[in-house]
Amino acid sequence: MNSTTTAGAAERASSRIERHALIDRLFHWVTAVTVLVLLATAFLPVLGVQFAWVTPHWIAGLVLIAAILFHVVRAPLAQSLRAMWIGADDLRDLAAIARFNLRLASAPPPKPGKYSLAQKLIHLLFAVVLLTAAVTGALMMVRMDTPWWQRNPYWLADSTWGIVYVLHGLAALLLVTMIIAHVYFALRPEKLLFTRSMIRGWITREEYERHHDPERWRVRE
Amino acid sequence: MEILRVSRDVYGREVLEGISLDLFWVFFAAGIAFVCVHALYRWLLAPKR
Numbered sequence: 434m435n436s437t438t439t440a441g442a443a444e445r446a447s448s449r450i451e452r453h454a455l456i457d458r459l460f461h462w463v464t465a466v467t468v469l470v471l472l473a474t475a476f477l478p479v480l481g482v483q484f485a486w487v488t489p490h491w492i493a494g495l496v497l498i499a500a501i502l503f504h505v506v507r508a509p510l511a512q513s514l515r516a517m518w519i520g521a522d523d524l525r526d527l528a529a530i531a532r533f534n535l536r537l538a539s540a541p542p543p544k545p546g547k548y549s550l551a552q553k554l555i556h557l558l559f560a561v562v563l564l565t566a567a568v569t570g571a572l573m574m575v576r577m578d579t580p581w582w583q584r585n586p587y588w589l590a591d592s593t594w595g596i597v598y599v600l601h602g603l604a605a606l607l608l609v610t611m612i613i614a615h616v617y618f619a620l621r622p623e624k625l626l627f628t629r630s631m632i633r634g635w636i637t638r639e640e641y642e643r644h645h646d647p648e649r650w651r652v653r654e
Numbered sequence: 655m656e657i658l659r660v661s662r663d664v665y666g667r668e669v670l671e672g673i674s675l676d677l678f679w680v681f682f683a684a685g686i687a688f689v690c691v692h693a694l695y696r697w698l699l700a701p702k703r
Contacts, residue, residue, distance in 0.1 A: 536703065541703045591669050591670075598673070599670065602672045603673050609681045610682070619690045
């Protein structure tokens, strides 16, 4: 192999493949900041740090609801739903991952498409929990004065409000556990390429070929 | 440690107030425990790829 061919191969391996468009990265980080503000304003007073938490909490909640609505509209229109859908291939992957980790098979599990089963599952879990928090949070805003309406605590029966508060609190508590796990995986050495792609948008072609099945995630040449 | 917060209305009936936010430390500890268990598994037990 001559030096020109070697240089060409190296250049091709280091060429960049877009994994997350700028608008999707902005959505991710806006969601991250608002969720952290929401958790801080929810739990710091419980932990003894007293401050006027209600106003920043509902403002951050409104930003989060707007971000979720944006994503719900954009994802089916501009992104591939199939990339995040959990299908039969993923269940086969799960069986292969289990066999490999239990040492029942020596062959490593097949490479995923754009997202691994674990990434799809955490996305699904965040979707369910964040939607629960957002819907119940929006309902709870009926009980407080805002620049747009006066509070109405009788909009729902007391027992129904109780369920709304339980679901909102449970979603917040689950987010604490989920964010710890999410940040842990984002910082693991073998996952740093995905973290970088959520910051800068790209992975290299060498990373693409090493971590993904080109048949399951087709990218433009 | 209570799981649900309840109070009583003017008629003496129990009213559900929400989940106990004292559970924060339980969920926080669950997250840390998950991280420790996974890290130890990957370090000591997981088959090398």
